[in-house]
Amino acid sequence: MSGMLSTGLNGLRAFQLAIDVTSQNVVNANTDGYVRQRAELATRPAVPSAGAWLASGVQVARIAREVDVYRVAQSRDAATQAQNAATRMQEIGRVVAALGRGQDGLPGALQRVRDALEALTAAPATRSVRVELLAKLDDAATEIRAVDARWRDFDREWGQRMTTLVGELNADARAIADLNRQIAIGAAAAGTPSPTLLDQRDQLLDRLAGYADLRVVEDAEGKVNVFAGRGRALVVGDVATAVKAEDFAADSGGTLGALASSRAPLLSGARDELGALAAALAERLNTTHAEGVDGAGRSGTPLFSTPVATVTPRSGNTGSATVVATLDDTDALTIKNYRLQRVADAWVLSRLDDGTPVPMSGSGSVIDPLRAEGLAIAVSGVAANGDGFEIYPTRELACDFTATVTDPTRVAAAASGLGPGDNGNARRLLLAFDSVAPSDAGTTLIDRLDHLQLRLSRTQQIAARDAEVTQVARADIDRQRSNVSGVNLDEEAARLLQLQQAYQAAAQVVRMSDELFRTLLDATH
Amino acid sequence: MRISTRTFLEQPVTDMTRLQATLGVTQQEIASGVRQSASEPATASRLGALDRSVARLAQYERNAAFVGDRLRSTETAIADAGDVLQRIHELAVQAGSGTLDGASRKLIAAEVRSLRDHLLGVANRIDPNGGYLFGGSRSEQAPFVEHWGNVQYQGDEALRAVEVLPGRAIADGVDGGSFAEIQAEGETRDVFAAIDGFASALESVADGSLSEQDFSASIADTLTISNAGIDHYVLLRARIGGRLATLDSCLSTRANIHADLLAQASQLRDLDMAEAISRLQAQLTGLQAAQLSYTKLARLSLFDYF
Numbered sequence: 001m002s003g004m005l006s007t008g009l010n011g012l013r014a015f016q017l018a019i020d021v022t023s024q025n026v027v028n029a030n031t032d033g034y035v036r037q038r039a040e041l042a043t044r045p046a047v048p049s050a051g052a053w054l055a056s057g058v059q060v061a062r063i064a065r066e067v068d069v070y071r072v073a074q075s076r077d078a079a080t081q082a083q084n085a086a087t088r089m090q091e092i093g094r095v096v097a098a099l100g101r102g103q104d105g106l107p108g109a110l111q112r113v114r115d116a117l118e119a120l121t122a123a124p125a126t127r128s129v130r131v132e133l134l135a136k137l138d139d140a141a142t143e144i145r146a147v148d149a150r151w152r153d154f155d156r157e158w159g160q161r162m163t164t165l166v167g168e169l170n171a172d173a174r175a176i177a178d179l180n181r182q183i184a185i186g187a188a189a190a191g192t193p194s195p196t197l198l199d200q201r202d203q204l205l206d207r208l209a210g211y212a213d214l215r216v217v218e219d220a221e222g223k224v225n226v227f228a229g230r231g232r233a234l235v236v237g238d239v240a241t242a243v244k245a246e247d248f249a250a251d252s253g254g255t256l257g258a259l260a261s262s263r264a265p266l267l268s269g270a271r272d273e274l275g276a277l278a279a280a281l282a283e284r285l286n287t288t289h290a291e292g293v294d295g296a297g298r299s300g301t302p303l304f305s306t307p308v309a310t311v312t313p314r315s316g317n318t319g320s321a322t323v324v325a326t327l328d329d330t331d332a333l334t335i336k337n338y339r340l341q342r343v344a345d346a347w348v349l350s351r352l353d354d355g356t357p358v359p360m361s362g363s364g365s366v367i368d369p370l371r372a373e374g375l376a377i378a379v380s381g382v383a384a385n386g387d388g389f390e391i392y393p394t395r396e397l398a399c400d401f402t403a404t405v406t407d408p409t410r411v412a413a414a415a416s417g418l419g420p421g422d423n424g425n426a427r428r429l430l431l432a433f434d435s436v437a438p439s440d441a442g443t444t445l446i447d448r449l450d451h452l453q454l455r456l457s458r459t460q461q462i463a464a465r466d467a468e469v470t471q472v473a474r475a476d477i478d479r480q481r482s483n484v485s486g487v488n489l490d491e492e493a494a495r496l497l498q499l500q501q502a503y504q505a506a507a508q509v510v511r512m513s514d515e516l517f518r519t520l521l522d523a524t525h
Numbered sequence: 526m527r528i529s530t531r532t533f534l535e536q537p538v539t540d541m542t543r544l545q546a547t548l549g550v551t552q553q554e555i556a557s558g559v560r561q562s563a564s565e566p567a568t569a570s571r572l573g574a575l576d577r578s579v580a581r582l583a584q585y586e587r588n589a590a591f592v593g594d595r596l597r598s599t600e601t602a603i604a605d606a607g608d609v610l611q612r613i614h615e616l617a618v619q620a621g622s623g624t625l626d627g628a629s630r631k632l633i634a635a636e637v638r639s640l641r642d643h644l645l646g647v648a649n650r651i652d653p654n655g656g657y658l659f660g661g662s663r664s665e666q667a668p669f670v671e672h673w674g675n676v677q678y679q680g681d682e683a684l685r686a687v688e689v690l691p692g693r694a695i696a697d698g699v700d701g702g703s704f705a706e707i708q709a710e711g712e713t714r715d716v717f718a719a720i721d722g723f724a725s726a727l728e729s730v731a732d733g734s735l736s737e738q739d740f741s742a743s744i745a746d747t748l749t750i751s752n753a754g755i756d757h758y759v760l761l762r763a764r765i766g767g768r769l770a771t772l773d774s775c776l777s778t779r780a781n782i783h784a785d786l787l788a789q790a791s792q793l794r795d796l797d798m799a800e801a802i803s804r805l806q807a808q809l810t811g812l813q814a815a816q817l818s819y820t821k822l823a824r825l826s827l828f829d830y831f
């Protein structure tokens with residue numbers, strides 16, 4: 001009978017605890033990051049009694065935290081991919097929009113240069129037509145500068161955003177390290193880690209997964225080691241290591257990877273192309289303009305500023321050499337960047353992106369420069385072996401591209417030797433504008449701009465599709481995760497009813513044991 | 526399968542948001558009349574190219590108008606020159622009839638002199654944009670200049686070709702030098718010199734310093750020149766007329782190209798309104814059904830029966 005009483009009382013205690021757990025679930029049904037818990041009931045150890053084993057009631061064996069670690073990992077991967085694609089879609093969209101469409105923006109500005117040249121062929125001596133042409137040339141140059149300025153603004157903004165995000169990432173990493181410590185202490189004291197702290201840590205890890213590619217490894221003590229980006233250790237045990245924005249590159253995944261990839265290769269490549277376009281425009285029109293004469297018989301001066309390549313000496317050069325690179329033949333430019341290096345007393349040129357060696361001709365002097373892929377490279381001073389220079393042929397051309405002729409009488413519309421009413425050179429300018437560059441088969445300047453725009457738009461479209469697909473995948477895996485870890489109120493309601501019933505029954509057991517005891521007492525009196 | 530209450534309640538909200546986004550796209554299509562697909566990269570690029578082609582045609586149109594104006598001015602000038610030669614011819618016939626006295630011959634001489642000045646004005650006419658019609662590339666200065674009583678040509682024979690269609694250029698005038706050069710009996714004669722000669726002959730015969738016999742020879746010469754001149758200007762006029770006709774045919778070609786470009790652009794850009802409206806209706810029905818089912822399902826809870 002004492003067995004019966006204690007069984008009943010154990011039951012009451014166990015069901016009380018189970019009801020507490022269920023109530024927790026009910027009230028936290030809408031709490032972010034809450035993982036539902038379940039009281040697992042088990043029989044108490046059996047005791048031998050009258051030659052048989054008799055169970056000694058029920059107990060809560062453990063309070064389980066319902067989590068599927070594989071789904072959690074998948075959901076973080078999905079978050080990394082979805083954030084990456086969504087950010088890329090948005091930012092590439094801005095890069096494309098900066099170019100403008102149709103009659104607005106750069107394509108329209110170039111088209112209007114062509115129209116103005118066409119008008120010049122019809123009325124080469126008319127002042128208003130010449131003024132209009134110069135205005136359109138200036139508009140085109142201004143628009144090229146404006147696009148480049150917008151792009152550089154994006155680049156700056158992305159850099160700042162990366163710094164901010166990395167700051168948050170470091171703060172989260174410190175919080176995780178701190179939680180690691182508390183969880184281990186709690187687990188040592190209570191035998192099981194605090195579910196609330198685990199929920200908090202999981203939420204922080206979920207957020208980090210959006211920033212960059214994340215790898216989470218749990219150790220024997222229940223601490224998580226966190227690696228972000230390309231395996232950079234963020235948290236090891238109780239220690240968080242601060243990372244910098246520069247630690248994240250295009251392949252880091254998440255928002256940081258997306259921002260890094262928007263800066264390079266996407267934006268730097270687009271700037272190279274815009275610069276190459278400006279260089280081609282300048283070369284074609286400048287060369288042709290010089291072949292004509294203006295109303296006073298003077299030869300045409302350059303219509304646009306003459307493009308010069310950007311050369312950056314590598315830090316640590318020991319020689320005194322300086323390098324000047326000019327664009328020798330804009331049609332032969334490949335829109336690649338180069339590294340020029342002094343190896344065994346000779347200059348070696350290679351592409352910056354993949355290291356492909358590029359053969360050169362010439363000696364490198366000012367009168368006989370090194371020539372390769374449309375570039376002429378002149379070296380002065382003495383270089384030491386190992387000295388290097390990076391050459392960006394067109395990267396910084398668009399940002400200070402200007403129209404240089406302002407006096408309408410200096411428009412050289414006439415062919416050499418003829419009067420101001422001749423349109424011979426105006427027609428040549430138009431042909432030069434429309435001419436097809438031999439290096440990229442069948443493209444005029446406007447086609448080229450069109451292709452740049454098309455390529456950027458396609459990249460954005462692919463990112464948009466990625467964004468949609470990864471968003472759906474993320475929602476799907478999150479739903480699966482929630483189906484394991486989330487609370488179902490109907491289920492909890494049913495469980496409450498069930499536990500209430502069990503509690504009442506256990507109470508009946510206690511009452512009955514009391515009655516049996518009384519019966520025995522009454523009988524002995 | 527077990528499903529969490531939060532998913533159960535949030536999933537339909539996500540679905541409804543998506544439906545609303547689709548509806549928004551359709552609504553925007555209807556409001557703007559532009560297909561959503563027009564902003565896809567390939568289509569947008571194609572539309573950009575079409576728009577540029579239309580803009581180029583507009584520039585060809587302006588060029589054609591310019592050439593047309595100039596050719597019409599040239600045609601009028603040449604017709605006027607033809608009239609001058611016609612009148613010279615009449616005067617030569619009149620002067621050669623042999624019944625005129627000195628005073629009448631002087632009167633004719635005066636008219637011839639004024640006709641010659643008129644012809645010089647015609648030769649130095651300008652187009653509607655201020656350029657001399659017969660100066661070649663020296664369009665900023667009068668091409669025919671009087672020097673010690675003689676008219677000299679200071680222009681050049683440069684002709685300006687202007688594009689009026691892709692790959693189709695038309696010269697916007699005639700070789701300025703040929704305006705005054707008349708081919709008569711195998712030799713090239715200057716029209717101004719010939720008229721001056723006729724006037725001088727009239728004046729000389731009137732004051733007796735030229736014999737009647739030499740005067741008759743001069744009349745015969747003037748008749749030959751004026752006849753050749755009339756033909757010369759008819760020929761020049763026909764050449765200009767031919768160019769104007771070409772210009773007109775380019776106009777209709779341009780109109781055809783223009784219509785074709787617009788049709789292509791419209792096909793890519795313009796929305797099929799009937800299709801879009803029925804699509805909108807279907808999407809609205811879908812959203813309403815989703816909202817209705819949500820309000821019914823969200824109310825279900827076992828706790829209601831406690």
